[in-house]
Amino acid sequence: MLSRTTQPFAVWFTLTDLAATACAWVGAYLLRFSGWLPIPKPEPGFDACLQNLPLVLVLALAAYRVAGLYRIHRMRRFREELIAVGKGCGLLVLFVMAARFYRQDTYESRTAMTLFMVLTPVGVLSARRLSWAGLKSLRSRGYNQTNAIIVGTGRVARNTARSLKGAGWMGIRTLGFIEDQPNRWCDDLPILGTTADLPRLVAENDVEHVFIALPLNRYGDARRVFDILSQTFAEVRLVVDAPEMAGLSLTTTNLDGLPIIGLRESAHFGLNLIVKRAMDIALTAVGLVLISPLLALLAALVKWSSPGPVFYRQERCGLNGQPFQMLKFRTMPVDAEAGTGPVWAVKNDPRRTRLGAFLRQTSLDELPQLFNVLKGDMSLVGPRPERPHFIAEFEKTIPNYMARHKVKAGITGWAQVHGWRGNTSLRKRVQYDLYYITHWNPWLDIKILAMTILRINKNAY
8 A cells, every 4th residue: 555655656656667668669669670680571660669559558557566666665675676677577578478469460570579678677777766866865855754753762773763864865754762661761862752652643743654663572562562553554664673693684575474584694696696706707817817927926936935835725614614725825834833733813923934924914825816716615705714723613702603604705805905804803804794795786896806906904914
């Protein structure tokens, strides 16, 4: 059901979707019969294209509604819209093909239909992103605002208030908190009343959104609050208090009507894995070609500086905790750990050779890991891999440490470019690694690679 504030936007998006679809239909015809592509059959007239346009728009309206394109709300995520557009456009193509077969239409061109299949989602999604960008700009300036109330005054409630304030583009104005225990400390927003006052406050302040943000030990009150809000027309959302349990981003699914919350799920699956692997192979191949003279020079210097092999192979754990042999240029004598076993690297490590000290400070000893990337053991960007000996210690003392292994280990990472490497806080390192896993996208990888090249890390030793 659409609220009164979203109904005009649903109409607007309907009009822009249909306009984009019409442009894609006509554009597919013009591109197909522009003379750029060979035409083996007699060219259908432009009138035939226009005659089919009304039917295409009617089918588009049906397909888009079935796909959920007009379930408009302020907190809709781009991923949700992308999936809905893909489903809607796919349905539309099937509807059009079925209608043309049923009617035995004279306007028939497989190439034009292929072009239409490509142009439609691009046009619809582009029009929608432009519309959202304009709407977000207006909301950030104070237009198209709605009122919200937060139930609770604890940490979760305060974080919710700060998040809503920071996301001004959503146009949700928080009026204050609701609390049955008014002695609790609250933020800079006032306590408006108790849960019993909710129906009156919602009506008097024209509140459209109520966020139930109670701590985990008060979830018994959430049902009572929901029952009270059943007397109103406000949209009710439950803010999950699971910061210590969630290793990665929270996800929600529906199992036969039963809502299920995923506490440890990674964004690295499906198409994302293909994109990331393709980036790794392409960038690594180019990088190896460009730096091959440097690799040859460093290999010769390592061989000359001290007896032993050029490369140092060390067992590390990567994706899903699987061990692999990580390569480095050797920076220590061959028997450096013979008497001590695995030792954490420290500043001014006395075990380093003179060349090894330079290689570590400049991180040039990490370059052979490009071969690990090509092999598939590692990625260019990701949490740094650790030795099994240390993992056995850290998993007992560092919360969510094992969640780092939900993705491939990387040569560089979000934690490393922010200085969290070497003998620094492991908790901070894990925090930055989990942020990277949760917020991954190709541009973030490119940003991290650029930061890695431009910055010299003082904690590299």
